[in-house]
Amino acid sequence: MPILSVRHVTTYRYRRPVAFGEHRLMFRPRDSYDQRLIETTLEIEPEPASLRWMFDVFGNCVAVASFDRRAETLRFVCGITLDHTPEHTPDFPLAPHATHYPFGYGAEDMPDLSRSIERQWPDPRHEVDAWARSFIPATGRIPTQELLADMTRSVRRNFTYTARSEKGVQDPLHTLRTKCGSCRDFAVLMMEGVRALGMAARFVSGYLYNPRNDRDRHVGGGSTHAWLQVYLPGAGWVEFDPTNGIVGNRDLIRVAVARDPRQAVPLHGSYFGLASDDLGMRVDVEVVELPESPPGQHPPEVPSVEPPLAAIR
The missing domain is CATH 3.10.620.30 (C8orf32 fold)
Incomplete structure (x- = not known):
C-alpha cells in the first residue's frame, strides 16, 4: 500500500488589486477502503476572512472561503498525504x-x-x-x-x-x-x-x-x-x-464524484474588477510516492476533528 503525497498549487494573478467573491474548492480526497487520508494542509494567500466546510449532494467535501481584502495575487496551496491501495487487475466480482x-x-x-x-x-x-x-x-x-x-x-x-x-x-x-x-x-x-x-x-x-x-x-x-x-x-x-x-x-486518487462534470470543479470563484485585470491562472500538481514507514511504525492517523486549513479557487 504506497503512501502518496500530492501538492496542488493554484495561482491567479491580476493587473491591480481586486476584491474576491466566495470561492468553493474540492481538494480533500474521499476516504474509502482503497484510499485512507492521512493528512491534509491548505494555505491561502491572502488569508480568507472565513473558511467553512460542508458536504454536497454527492457526499463530496467542499470548503467555502470568503475574503475581505484586495490583492493582486490569489494563491491556494493544498497538501495531501494518503494511503493508497491499488487494484492491479481489471477483474472484479459481478452479480x-x-x-x-x-x-x-x-x-x-x-x-x-x-x-x-x-x-x-x-x-x-x-x-x-x-x-x-x-x-x-x-x-x-x-x-x-x-x-x-x-x-x-x-x-x-x-x-x-x-x-x-x-x-x-x-x-x-x-x-x-x-x-x-x-x-x-x-x-x-x-x-x-x-x-x-x-x-x-x-x-x-x-x-x-x-x-x-x-x-x-x-x-x-x-x-x-x-x-x-x-x-x-x-x-x-x-x-x-x-x-x-x-x-x-x-494510480488514481479520487477526490470528487458527480453526475455532471460541472458539479465537480476542483476550484471556482469570482473577483470584482475589469475583465482586463485578469492576467491568468497557473496550476501545478505534483504526486509522489513517499518512502515506506520503518518496521513497527505506522502512518499517523487522520485527525477526528476538522483539520485546520487556510485556502483554494
Missing part, C-alpha cells in the same frame, strides 16, 4: 445476472441510478450510440468487464490527448469526430457511451500518480485529472480512465 451485457439493474437501485443513466448531451444522428455499440459483437452478448475494458482502452489507443486550459467540457460529438481532447473530454465521451448502453456512469475528479512523469505510462499528470465510474451490480462503482486505458483505481 450473476450482470456478468454479460446486456443486463438490467434491480428495482431497488433504479430510483438512485436513473439520473446517472440519463444522457446529458444531444446525439441527433446517434453517433455516440453507434460508437458505443461498435464494441458489442454481432451475437449481442459479451462479458461486461470485456466490453467496458475494450471501450476504455480504445480511447487510449485511438484518440489524441491534448491539455486544454479552456473552461468546461467539449461536446462528446466533437471529441468523437476529432478524436482529440483532454481527460475530462474523454471521460464525458465514455460516460455518454456507457449511458447509451443503459448503464449508470458518473464523473470523477482527482489526481493521477505517474512515476517520473513517464508519458509512456500515463498522460494527463501535472494538473488535476478526470475519469469516470460505472455502476456494476455486485462490484459497485468501478473506475475507468479512458485517457490512460486504466481499469480499476491503479
Whole structure:
C-alpha cells in the first residue's frame, strides 16, 4: 500500500488589486477502503476572512472561503498525504445476472441510478450510440468487464490527448469526430457511451500518480485529472480512465464524484474588477510516492476533528 503525497498549487494573478467573491474548492480526497487520508494542509494567500466546510449532494467535501481584502495575487496551496491501495487487475466480482451485457439493474437501485443513466448531451444522428455499440459483437452478448475494458482502452489507443486550459467540457460529438481532447473530454465521451448502453456512469475528479512523469505510462499528470465510474451490480462503482486505458483505481486518487462534470470543479470563484485585470491562472500538481514507514511504525492517523486549513479557487 504506497503512501502518496500530492501538492496542488493554484495561482491567479491580476493587473491591480481586486476584491474576491466566495470561492468553493474540492481538494480533500474521499476516504474509502482503497484510499485512507492521512493528512491534509491548505494555505491561502491572502488569508480568507472565513473558511467553512460542508458536504454536497454527492457526499463530496467542499470548503467555502470568503475574503475581505484586495490583492493582486490569489494563491491556494493544498497538501495531501494518503494511503493508497491499488487494484492491479481489471477483474472484479459481478452479480450473476450482470456478468454479460446486456443486463438490467434491480428495482431497488433504479430510483438512485436513473439520473446517472440519463444522457446529458444531444446525439441527433446517434453517433455516440453507434460508437458505443461498435464494441458489442454481432451475437449481442459479451462479458461486461470485456466490453467496458475494450471501450476504455480504445480511447487510449485511438484518440489524441491534448491539455486544454479552456473552461468546461467539449461536446462528446466533437471529441468523437476529432478524436482529440483532454481527460475530462474523454471521460464525458465514455460516460455518454456507457449511458447509451443503459448503464449508470458518473464523473470523477482527482489526481493521477505517474512515476517520473513517464508519458509512456500515463498522460494527463501535472494538473488535476478526470475519469469516470460505472455502476456494476455486485462490484459497485468501478473506475475507468479512458485517457490512460486504466481499469480499476491503479494510480488514481479520487477526490470528487458527480453526475455532471460541472458539479465537480476542483476550484471556482469570482473577483470584482475589469475583465482586463485578469492576467491568468497557473496550476501545478505534483504526486509522489513517499518512502515506506520503518518496521513497527505506522502512518499517523487522520485527525477526528476538522483539520485546520487556510485556502483554494
